[in-house]
Amino acid sequence: MNGITEALRSGSRLAEDYICSRDAARGLYEYDIRWESGLQARAEWLDQSENTRIDRRDLAEYLRIYNKRVNDHGEVHASITRLAEQDALVVTGGQQSGLLTGPLFVIYKAASVVAAAREAEERLQRPVVPLFWIAGEDHDWDEVNHTYLPDHLGDMKKVKLQGRFAGRDSVSNVHVDTQQWMNVLEQVEHLLPDTIHKPGLMKCITEIHQSSSNLSDAFARMISALFASSGLVLMDASDPDLRRLEQPVFERLIRKNEVLRSAYTQGASLVQQAGYAMPAEVAEDGANLFYIHEGTRLLLLLKDGLYSDRKGLVSFSEERLLQELGEHPERFSNNVLTRPLMQDSVLPVAAVILGQGEIAYWGLTREAFRQFGLQMPILLPRLSFTIMEDIHHKHMKQYGLSFQDVQYHMEEKKEQWLAQQETFQVDEQFDKVQEAFLDLYGPLLDEIAEIHPGLERIGDTNLSKINEQMQYLKQQTHKAIEDKHNVSLRHWNGIQNSLFPTGKPQERVHNALFYLNRYGTEWIDELIKASSEFLGEHKVIAL
Template identity: 80%
Template sequence: MKAITEALRSGTQLAEDYICSRDAARGLYEYDIHWESGLHARAEWLNQSENTRVNRQNLVEYLRIYNKRLNDHEAVHHSISRLAEEGTFVVTGGQQSGLLTGPLFVIYKAASVVAAAREAEATLQRPVVPVFWIAGEDHDWDEVNHTYLPDRNGEMTKVKLHGRFDGRNSVSGVEIAVEQWMNVLEQVEHLLPDTVHKPGLMEMLNRIHQSSSNLSDAFARMLSALFGNSGLVLMDAADPGLRELEQPVFERLIRENTSLREAYLQGASMVQESGYSMPAEVAEDGANLFYIHDGARLLLFLKDGLYTDRKGLVSFTEERLLQELGEHPERFSNNVLTRPLMQDSVLPVAAVILGQGEIAYWGLTRTAFRQFGLQMPILLPRLSYTILEDVHHKHMNQYELSFQDVQYRMEEKREQWLAGQETFQVKEQFEQVQQTFAELYRPLLDQLAQIHAGLDRIGETNLRKINEQIQYLEKQTQKAIMDKHEVGLRHWNGIQNSLFPMNKPQERVHNALFYLNRYGTKWIEELIENGREFRGQHQVITL
């Protein structure tokens, strides 16, 4: 694997300033991005705060049960056994479950968790385990029920999990029939070209999805197949077993809701006073918790001393809400602001791997961490890549295109290239014809108007039709030139669709299956082995 660093258009200004260690962002976070200097301080705090987290042995027992079912690898069980030892830390990160793992950046995030855990262990000289959260509690079904693969011509094709989905249940709660999975895999089979890796890849996909009844389980099994041998431990935020373990933390979130809400509002003020736009909504009456009611995940607010949703479907006093929590912890769920607190109340987190959007909204939480008796962990931007295949690299050299040209100037460069292929200047020639014709025809119309007003109207209509025909001929000429240079334009489209499909970074659109089908799985381990720096830099890699 070869890699060169290239700038990629960033997400939010707050995340960019944190990554660049700019003064405006520093006060919103606990540690600087130069994480090696903060690791020992973080380790010392974790040593002294074991009692702020759920019982370690109960956590390990839950992880053993969950991973035995979905992530049954010797390396994973070894990681869990290490976590049972007091003084073992974790590097963690998470993502909502997506179809066939979703976009490439999910693979990069999981690789980042493993790589950072190895680096932290080497630095601290003590066990550090990689743990990946599956955010199965999220309920944005339309965001996760599809992914993209290129067709045989390189055009991006949407692969979608079809079926009715009613309500706002969590993704982990949506049951999927085998027939729906098979429809997806038929689409994949059709789109993936034949390679030496395809039979084994399709066999793995069929095995995983025939044994999965929901998207989160399939997602977990996919991650297990790709990262299990690296010891990556998995957990689903929507799993009832985990909810039971988290019940005391939810109780604190409810009992201390008023002070936490004030802490989040203070965090929002600090973000705005530092000159940044709000990365997430912080409602003045927000309880920052979800309650699952009749299959719908309802965001709770505090109104007149009652916990209720905006539509008034549920309403609880604090005492009744705590009673409901004791009886049904599986009905409770974190929002984007309380999820960080829950994570650090469950796991001994040395560092957390985040995308830029996540880094931004974590900037709202520092005061809440302290209010909750916790300390914000070290935040690391995930590894970020664009895979540049040989054929596209060759064509970029042929057309003298840089990565930044493809990112920012592709249309302009393509038009320049196309114009340079012909001595016949289409636009200039046809503009001259229209101008000359108008100069000849306009005096005639003026004379006709003096003869009869009706002739003037007919003449104007005639002029418009003639211009339309000239414009039609211009378009046909342009099309003929494009057809003449079809091969070259196909090269240009191939570069665009590979590096910036749909005008978005490759890692946010392409699914990993295309590259797994072409290169196998070895490149994922290479990502882990080469992922030693977490500075938010983007790298263009060749496999």
């Protein structure tokens, strides 16, 4: 799939410098972004460190059971069989579960995992399995319970899973009933235009959600519907069966907690010394682990030999915490700093696909990997796209707009265009009238003030009201001109809402359902087949 490279603004200078291989950032990571140079070395290290990870046969058995439930496809089971082989490696990436898969970038991240695994397998001539893990352990319900679709005018509408969840339990543990799903699907049905793909798409997502009791399961089945034929294996990080496998890793995280805290502090110092803002909090008393207590996910602190949360709801000695882990491993989960260590203690990771924010906070972890007896894997920035539909491309040419104009100067360009459409210069004409009025009215007010002091106050009030009315008339004149050009302004708004809705990149707002409804699923396969370079470039593509 051909595309035009366009710069896309980023919120992380550290990630941008890593992608550009600048020395200040490069020293915080194990491998260079040009991953082919380190791929063989990484594979050799993984071969030598097989005993540092959980038994891959146990892992494969767990994955067979989980994927049979939510991702049951022959290609997926073939991938799991290959993963059980001693020389098999993994390319992985993950995301918290989102409603109807969430923003488009989630689709691009999963496509990146598949494409990078194929490329690595070709280069290494050994099995490399694509695996996507779902961060069902995350507890920010308000962040994942909605998504966005355009209406028939192109305006973005929020599709939300109704029902208030006030707790802080893991998303995978929040029950969603059938009526809640049906309310979401009714919103989708209303927003999606009729196309040849719509009946099959609605049937598919309806069946998925009717068979799902929580957001993580529905998310997994949605990803499966799009990627199972590529052999993409799925894993829910909050699955109790997985937690039982991870129990020895959590034990090591607890026993080495002091050492790891020191390593993260050192990582934070190196990031700051290199001149970067802190990408994630590194608390001096942070244990970098969560404990689930009565449906609430609590971040643990370590102080004076005790593991406790900030509110004092729980408190454990190390011995008691280890006992709790042995009895209830499902009550434990990682934070953003220990999740990379868990991932590499479970999977033989050749490379990991990350967003720019993730690349930044991984810059804190290199020393922690070493202290844990691991090595930071190769980090690859996920694929990044803006889908340019023909109608918006046509309108951009019509109004002389570039992609960067839309990204940075849209309002300014629109105002300039509007001003060029009218010979009547609203602001200039009203300014002239107001100036002439004051020239006539000002002296009159001075004269009547001499007749009686009270007239000065009445005159000032009168002048203020006249100015307000003139401003109102000016606003109404601007509005009339806008109404006169309403069709063209809808073109401008359509461009904005398609490419940078609410001022954000398309891939961070739009849901994939709009494009699946319009173009089917083939474009996802094309993305995977056409992608072999992971250099952090942003592509504008046409479907």
